[in-house]
Amino acid sequence: MKRDPPADTREDFPHLLEIQTRWADNDAYGHVNNVVYFAYFDTIINRFLIDAGLDIHGAVIGVCVESQCRFLQSLAFPGRVEAGMRVFKLGKSSVTYQIGIFGGDGGLAALGSFTHVFVDGKSRRPVPMPASLREALEKISRAG
Amino acid sequence: MKRDPPADTREDFPHLLEIQTRWADNDAYGHVNNVVYFAYFDTIINRFLIDAGLDIHGAVIGVCVESQCRFLQSLAFPGRVEAGMRVFKLGKSSVTYQIGIFGGDGGLAALGSFTHVFVDGKSRRPVPMPASLREALEKISRAG
Amino acid sequence: MKRDPPADTREDFPHLLEIQTRWADNDAYGHVNNVVYFAYFDTIINRFLIDAGLDIHGAVIGVCVESQCRFLQSLAFPGRVEAGMRVFKLGKSSVTYQIGIFGGDGGLAALGSFTHVFVDGKSRRPVPMPASLREALEKISRAG
Amino acid sequence: MKRDPPADTREDFPHLLEIQTRWADNDAYGHVNNVVYFAYFDTIINRFLIDAGLDIHGAVIGVCVESQCRFLQSLAFPGRVEAGMRVFKLGKSSVTYQIGIFGGDGGLAALGSFTHVFVDGKSRRPVPMPASLREALEKISRAG
16 A cells, blocks of 8 residues: 555546446445445446447457456545546457546546456457447547 | 336426436346336435435434335336436325336336335434425425 | 234245345445345345246246335344245236345344246247246245 | 466365355346456455454444456356455555455356455544454464
């Protein structure tokens, strides 16, 4: 825990989505449970992919092979939450996103990463990601 | 299942809230799981109560004593969902809401009810609901 | 709420399953959230159906058309919870279960019902339930 | 993704807990959703802490400051899942656990880590962890 805390702001994320908190997001400690942040990640990422043309009932699906999150500030229902998304690393069949979670005051509440490998839905073997998806992901890459 | 299906429309609900679907709302059958509708209920109800002045960390809390839902149409992430809320029955310390869930085409996807009893957070004994809450609930009562 | 509270005991349910509570089952009020009881229902019912031969990736799936629950006592993680299941009404393509939820002291914490209609996974039209399923359900019917 | 996959077995974890899968753990892809693994982490960790004497309604609470998971194999409801837990790093007020998730065949399905900082429930400032907790954690430390 000696690392400097990340200092990312909303401007560091080319794609933003407001996240609606739910009553059940709060755990017995009265704040959004750590697990729920990963549900936020899943939601912003999958909505982006679907909007970019991924057919979740199609032949190619995205499988999460690694995810991680640093928690910096508490959030609580019914507070306002925003998620930011950018592509950190883009491969042929895999992509690593970075996700920022911002609270109602605009401060960074959490910073996470999430790696998808695109696979054939049946064999579950890696396949190149569809071109339209790749194009959309390039537009939100860090250097993009 | 011989009863007529309900024919409520958005206009039958004085309070409406857009509900943001999440990836995890879809179950293995690719549609929003029946359990998740109750999470939608909890979210619109508790946001309404909090906006009406209920302090969820205060002395009086609302405890669900009964809930029920009829499911009429499938919903799926990332589709648009809207919830409607009205008060069906208002007692001294209890209230029964009716909740409509509408899909992206505006059709009624589910109709449910939910009864809250307000209790002392420590003794868990029923107490009269706060006057400000009662006033807010009267405004969205069916006859209101 | 003038109705008598139900007095069912564990012995009134021919099928029982211990339910493992999770940290996230507790909500901000420190007890198992009302929504989670329906997740318990889904779990005992679907495990029963799968054990009775239902292929959840097959042609016929069970769709919930109505569910309901009365909440009688609080439960909390990490407490012990047990669910009981019986068939209340068995039709050609539909079945209504009753589910009892029991706390660590063996007392009835909740009593609910849940109606499944078996449909063709593609057309979503009702179909007769598989004979093996029907046979298993008859064995846990109230009069059975 | 060029790193060798971890080769941990059940024997590498001094504390084990069977995890009961739920219907809703499966997502639209028919396998346990990545988010749910973190709910498994929360459950084995908090049960361990409570059994070791942590009072979750008391003055000191554990707050997650970082978590991470590598996903190696799919799991699915209603399959059998087991979680293993060990302490990787033990500080004065913080502890990092490693969690292994094993499928029905005993193979490693996921390997994660999770860091708790113990704080005063009101000020949310770090405090030394209770002695009884520390003792219990030492017993499941990697070298222990």
